[in-house]
Amino acid sequence: MAAAKLYVGNLNYRTTEDKLKELFSQYGEVTSVNILQGRGFGFVEMGTQENAQDAKAKLNGTEFDGRKIIVNDARPRTEKGGRFGGERRDRRDFDKF
Numbered sequence: 001m002a003a004a005k006l007y008v009g010n011l012n013y014r015t016t017e018d019k020l021k022e023l024f025s026q027y028g029e030v031t032s033v034n035i036l037q038g039r040g041f042g043f044v045e046m047g048t049q050e051n052a053q054d055a056k057a058k059l060n061g062t063e064f065d066g067r068k069i070i071v072n073d074a075r076p077r078t079e080k081g082g083r084f085g086g087e088r089r090d091r092r093d094f095d096k097f
Contacts, residue, residue: 003031004052009041009070020044023064027055043074 008020017033024030024044028051035042046052052073060071 002049003045003047004049005043005045005074006052006056007041007070007072007074008044009072010067011035011040011042011069012065012067013038013040015065017042019065023059024055027051027058 006024011020015035017035020035020042021030021033021044024033024046027046029047030044031047032045033042044055046055056071056073059069061068063069
C-alpha cells in the first residue's frame with residue numbers, strides 16, 4: 001500500500017514533531033512528520049491510505065495542544081507562475097492599451 005500525506009492546520013506554535021507523531025501513531029504507522037515552524041501547520045505521512053483516512057476522520061476538529069486542529073488530505077504542490085502569478089507577458093502586450 002502507498003503512503004498517504006495529510007495536512008494538519010491550526011497547530012499551536014509550540015507543538016513539536018514528536019508530539020504530533022505520537023498523536024497520529026494511534027491510527028497506524030507514521031512515516032514522516034514535518035511542521036513548518038512559525039506557520040501553524042505541518043504534514044504527517046501515514047504508512048497506508050486507510051490509516052490516513054482513519055486518522056483524518058477521528059482527529060479533524062479535535063483539540064490538540066490547546067488548539068482545534070484541521071486535518072485534510074495534503075494537496076500536491078503546484079508550480080507558481082511568473083512574478084505576478086500568471087503567464088509571462090511580453091512588453092509589446094502593453095503597447096495595445
